[in-house]
Amino acid sequence: MHRSALGAFGIDVPTSHVEVSKAFWRAALSRTSRAGTNHPEFEALAGTFSTLDGFLQDVGTTASRVHLDLHTDDLEAEVARLVGLGATEVGRHGGWAILEDPAGMAFCVIPVDADAPVLDGAPTYGT
Numbered sequence: 001m002h003r004s005a006l007g008a009f010g011i012d013v014p015t016s017h018v019e020v021s022k023a024f025w026r027a028a029l030s031r032t033s034r035a036g037t038n039h040p041e042f043e044a045l046a047g048t049f050s051t052l053d054g055f056l057q058d059v060g061t062t063a064s065r066v067h068l069d070l071h072t073d074d075l076e077a078e079v080a081r082l083v084g085l086g087a088t089e090v091g092r093h094g095g096w097a098i099l100e101d102p103a104g105m106a107f108c109v110i111p112v113d114a115d116a117p118v119l120d121g122a123p124t125y126g127t
Contacts, residue, residue: 007051007112009052010056012106014064015060016061090106
């Protein structure tokens with residue numbers, strides 16, 4: 001039995017638009033930001049959005065988009081569940097899984113500790 005919850009949202013931005021996008025989203029969301037240390041392509045938006053974290057991500061020449069990060073205490077079980085619902089796994093990076101929904105929208109499944117507060121009250125899947 002495992003739990004999953006929406007844990008973060010990402011604003012994916014082509015390299016050519018990163019700086020202007022950082023300025024826009026900082027202002028639009030009334031946040032400051034800081035560069036990632038282990039993953040410099042990420043720019044964390046300071047503060048939380050209820051239980052959500054927000055970040056900007058440099059995605060090279062890929063088109064702009066927003067993506068969701070689903071946090072789970074059982075990565076493999078959650079990926080299998082989502083694939084069973086129609087998602088497609090497209091890769092792994094940094095310990096997480098990258099999937100696309102049936103319409104091709106990218107999202108990630110991120111493993112978190114089973115005691116993570118973001119999972120409090122999250123639905124339970126499996127038996």
